[in-house]
Amino acid sequence: xxxxxxxxxxxxxxxxxxxxxxxxxxxxxxxxxxxxxxxxxxxxxxxxxxxxxxxxxxx
Amino acid sequence: xxxxxxxxxxxxxxxxxxxxxxxxxxxxxxxxxxxxxxxxxxxxxxxxxxxxxxxxxxxxxxxxxxxxxxxxxxxxxxxxxxxxxxxxxxxxxxxxxxxxxxxxxxxxxxxxxxxxxxxxxxxxxxxxxxxxxxxxxxxxxxxxxxxxxxxxxxxxxxxxxxxxxxxxxxxxxxxxxxxxxxxxxxxxxxxxxxxxxxxxxxxxxxxxxxxxxxxxxxxxxxxxxxxxxxxxxxxxxxxxxxxxxxxxxxxxxxxxxxxxxxxxxxxxxxxxxxxxxxxxxxxxxxxxxxxxxxxxxxxxxxxxxxxxxxxxxxxxxxxxxxxxxxxxxxxxxxxxxxxxxxxxxxxxxxxxxxxxxxxxxxxxxxxxxxxxxxxx
Numbered sequence: 001x002x003x004x005x006x007x008x009x010x011x012x013x014x015x016x017x018x019x020x021x022x023x024x025x026x027x028x029x030x031x032x033x034x035x036x037x038x039x040x041x042x043x044x045x046x047x048x049x050x051x052x053x054x055x056x057x058x059x
Numbered sequence: 060x061x062x063x064x065x066x067x068x069x070x071x072x073x074x075x076x077x078x079x080x081x082x083x084x085x086x087x088x089x090x091x092x093x094x095x096x097x098x099x100x101x102x103x104x105x106x107x108x109x110x111x112x113x114x115x116x117x118x119x120x121x122x123x124x125x126x127x128x129x130x131x132x133x134x135x136x137x138x139x140x141x142x143x144x145x146x147x148x149x150x151x152x153x154x155x156x157x158x159x160x161x162x163x164x165x166x167x168x169x170x171x172x173x174x175x176x177x178x179x180x181x182x183x184x185x186x187x188x189x190x191x192x193x194x195x196x197x198x199x200x201x202x203x204x205x206x207x208x209x210x211x212x213x214x215x216x217x218x219x220x221x222x223x224x225x226x227x228x229x230x231x232x233x234x235x236x237x238x239x240x241x242x243x244x245x246x247x248x249x250x251x252x253x254x255x256x257x258x259x260x261x262x263x264x265x266x267x268x269x270x271x272x273x274x275x276x277x278x279x280x281x282x283x284x285x286x287x288x289x290x291x292x293x294x295x296x297x298x299x300x301x302x303x304x305x306x307x308x309x310x311x312x313x314x315x316x317x318x319x320x321x322x323x324x325x326x327x328x329x330x331x332x333x334x335x336x337x338x339x340x341x342x343x344x345x346x347x348x349x350x351x352x353x354x355x356x357x358x359x360x361x362x363x364x365x366x367x368x369x370x371x372x373x374x375x376x377x378x379x380x381x382x383x384x385x386x387x388x389x390x391x392x393x394x395x396x397x398x399x400x401x402x403x404x405x406x407x408x409x410x411x412x413x414x415x416x417x418x419x420x421x422x423x424x425x426x427x428x429x430x431x432x433x434x435x
Contacts, residue, residue, distance in 0.1 A: 011261055011392055033308040034262055034433040035273050051274075053262050053432055054398035055391075 009055030015039075019046025028053060100230040107230075107237050111221050114240050118214040121251045125207050126151065132203065132258050137189045137196065146188060150181065150204055151211050171361040195260065198287075198309040202257050202431070206250045213247050249387040256392040257310060262432040264388040264397050268334040271404050272304040272426025273435040281435055284321050288313035289435060295409065297418035301328060307430035315356065315425050316365030323369060328423040330416055331370060331377045332408060335427035336397075339383035346396040347383045348407055355379035356427045366425075378415065380408055 011028035015038065022043055032038070037047045095102070130144050137143075155177055158169035178201070185200050186192055192200075217236060224233040256263055262270065279291035283306070290303045301322055305313025322328070335355040339345060354366045354377050370377050382404060388394055412422055 009392060009394070011256075011259075012395075014398070028259070028261065030259065032432075033260070034266075034270060035277060035307075036434050052270075052398040052401065054393045054395045055261075056395050 009057045011053065011055050013050055014052035014054070015048040016051045017041035017044060017046045017048050020044040023051075024048070101228065104224070104228065104230045104233060107233050108221065108225055111217070111233065111236060111240055114244055115214065115218050115221055117244065118210065118217060118247055121247055122207070122210045122214045125210055125251055125254055128254055128258075129203050129207050133200070137200075138191065139189050143188050146184070147204070150184070151208055153177075153181075153208065167361055167364045170359060174359060174361065195309050198311045199257055199260065199431070202310045202429075203254065206254060206257070210247055210250055213243055217243060246386055249390050252387070253390040257431060260308060260310070260432050262393045262398075263390055263429060264382075264384045264393050265336045265390060265428040266393060266430055266433050267336050267382045267397055267401065267404070268426040268428040269304045269307060269430035269433045269435075270398075270401055270426070271334050271408065272302050272424055273307060273430070273433050274401070274405065275300070275424065276302050276304070276435040285314045285317040287311045288315065288318040290318060290322060291435075295412060295422075298412065298416055299326075299421040300412075301326075301421065301423040302426070303423060304426035304435060305428075305430040307433040307435055310429060310431035312358065312427070312429050314362070315427060316362040316369075319366055319369055319423070319425070322423060323373060326421060327373055328375060329420040330412075331366075331375055331423045331425065332380060332411060333366075333377060333425045333427055334380045334404065334408065335382075336384055336389050337381035338389065339385060343383050345384050345388060345394070346400045348400065348404060349381050349383060350407070350411065351379045351381070353377055353379055355381050356425075376415075378411060380404065380411065 012025050013028045013032045015024045015026070016022070017024075018037075020041060020043055022041060032050055032053060034050050034053055037049055039048055040046065041048050130147065133139075133143055133147065155173065158166055158173060160166055181201060181204065182197065185204075186197060189196075217240065220236045221233070224230070224236070253263065275293060276289075276291050279293045279302070281289045281291045284290040284303065287306045287309060288303065289306045290301060293300045293302065303315060303318045303322065305311045305315075319331075333355040335357070337349065337355065339347070354363045354370070356363045356366065366377070369375075382397060382400055384394075384397060388397065408424065416422055
């Protein structure tokens, strides 16, 4: 990876509802851990599971 | 002398040279040749050393900023009865003397003992320094400390080689440094940028292996198999799956070698599959998947040795599934490309199991890598 490619990235948390399987992406919050259950689903009130945490490069 | 004794007159000089300018042209060619014959190496040394000096200054800056960052993190996030800065400062200068290798027989166990002793010592010292320190915080501190120590070591060693070459005016001595410095700088930049992800407990590129196995471990009964290492059992298409990974979300790689040794004492698997991040070659795409044979595990080599030895003794084949990435991607916040490959890697793993085993067989899947920010 070239130096120019190393731009600042924002960290996101990807969540998936265990019941209705809806996926959501939000900004990373302290304490977020992959495969931990966090907030309830806004659609079906089921538990949301964090499936991914990753950085997206800002252009 | 002509110039000193009398006023220099260009017209007279040209007259002396004559209408034919060959003599002047010859001088213009010969003088640089003479300079390069006698001072060529020194000029090269000067140019090379200037570039290296800039990189050494950068390394010094990286060391001091990461050090400050680390101490600031400790002060703001942890409680201590006394000021920990002084004690932590002394840790940065700790060194490790590797065992003598004149007789390499039995050196692996010596290295293993040495590395484990160092880890245990640092862990104990940090643990005693702070109150109410969780295992996650403890492992994060160990990783941060390792980053600062490594950067300091890079800086000290490159500076030593540079100063020695300059002191002795020895051009050949600076050549190996000139060749190595781009690689050192690449790793140093990655280490500096890794601080942020580790402080916040975010997964890094190397966490892809534990992420795949962690997902398979969901809804299974996890047990500690050895220090900072967990395992569980599940089934897949009439096959038994043994899953092994470092205990997340700690910033640790666990002890997969010891884990494998313990698991094999309960039941011998028919196949071992190791999932890990691997350094990509120049020209290869980041987050590309590759399959192969052998133990996919990095580090100092002790864990790989153990896994290879157990597999050889028990005649268990080892397959490897790796996600290619650069050194920068491997130790900084996991990129979206790598994270989005997780589902494909899982599919590849399951296909690998189908292709290489039959129903009723047992497969051990090891998720290799730092499991920071990844639970199970």
